[in-house]
Amino acid sequence: MLNLKYHIVSLVAVFCALGIGIFVGSNLVGNDFFVDQQKQLVTKLEEEFNFLREQNKLTQDELAVFKDTTDDYRLFCEQVFPLIIADKLNQKTFAVIELAPTGINEKVIKTLNEAGAEVAYLAVIDWEVEPDWDLLVSPEEKEPLSKKERFTRLSQEITGLLISGQDTSTLQELRKSGFLTIEGSPGRKVDGVVVLEGSDEDRSEVFNNFDLAVTNAYTDKGIKVVVGECQDVLYSTLDAFKLRPVTTIDNIDSTIGLTSLVFSLQGQQGNYGTGNTADRLIPEVNAN
Known part of the structure; x- marks a missing residue:
């Protein structure tokens, strides 16, 4: 979870850097090819960001399932416990x-x-x-x-x-x-x-x-x-x-x-x- 969080933060930082780069590059160079390359890279990063966001949602859903399962096991143990130790x-x-x-x-x-x-x-x-x-x-x-x-x-x-x-x-x-x-x-x-x-x-x-x-x-x-x-x-x-x-x-x-x-x-x-x-x-x- 922490690694995923830091990855997303890193991607946001890259977006910011690219935005500055596009602005500076377009003003200094004025090259359409350069601008197109930058846009393609931004599109790829957006796709990766969306993928990671979806993965994060799936992870959260899995954690919710694990928590429910853990709660079930805990409740089971508490109910069976008196039977296990009775008269020991x-x-x-x-x-x-x-x-x-x-x-x-x-x-x-x-x-x-x-x-x-x-x-x-x-x-x-x-x-x-x-x-x-x-x-x-x-x-x-x-x-x-x-x-x-x-x-x-x-x-x-x-x-x-x-x-x-x-x-x-x-x-x-x-x-x-x-x-x-x-x-x-x-x-x-x-x-x-x-x-x-x-x-x-x-x-x-x-x-x-x-x-x-x-x-x-x-x-x-x-x-x-x-x-x-x-x-x-x-x-x-x-x-x-x-x-x-x-x-x-x-x-x-x-x-x-x-x-x-x-x-x-x-x-x-x-x-x-x-x-x-x-x-x-x-x-x-x-x-x-």
Whole structure:
């Protein structure tokens, strides 16, 4: 489409140049043969321009057909999706942790419930709220904490609550400030955890020092971790997970990605989606 557009613009520029050329040539030379040649060339260019205009119309018509077909497939997937995932995660319990502002935790929880699973708890970290780092310093410590140590202690506090149910006054203050939001019953045993990642801002410092520590706390205990991102994020983190014992999904906000989520939580591990980090579109789908 862009090439066709530029071609048409180029033709318009040639028309303008030819018009100037005819005007100048006829005044300077006064040669009928020269003028006839110019007119023939203009006629050919007009024919090519009309051809390209017709091609552009045909292309627009084809795009409209493709859009209608795509909408049909999308509607089909949405209607068949509940049948595909029904009862696939019966008697399973999972946790959902939103480490970056994806805004899709409700969609993920709804999918898990439709697949027959129970969600033990949802934890949301909001970095728009600055945590009170002084809460992490013990009274006997006189030296300020390094950034790395801050993130380490923060991740240990939060995973201690989520995995083991160890609540502290520090965590209570973090919840009161809005930095940490928890729904459900943290500390319950879970069969797996869904970690929601990806952002439109560069948050590499938080990711490297905090997010990875949170996911490691689960994998170190042998708990299955599935990390998901929306397909249009500007800053993806999934490359960092490919060499770790976790499953990644780069389109978890789509019906295809949610299908991958359900079958991944059944036990399959891999890197799924449509982006550069994916090895295949979805896991193997079984009928059981």
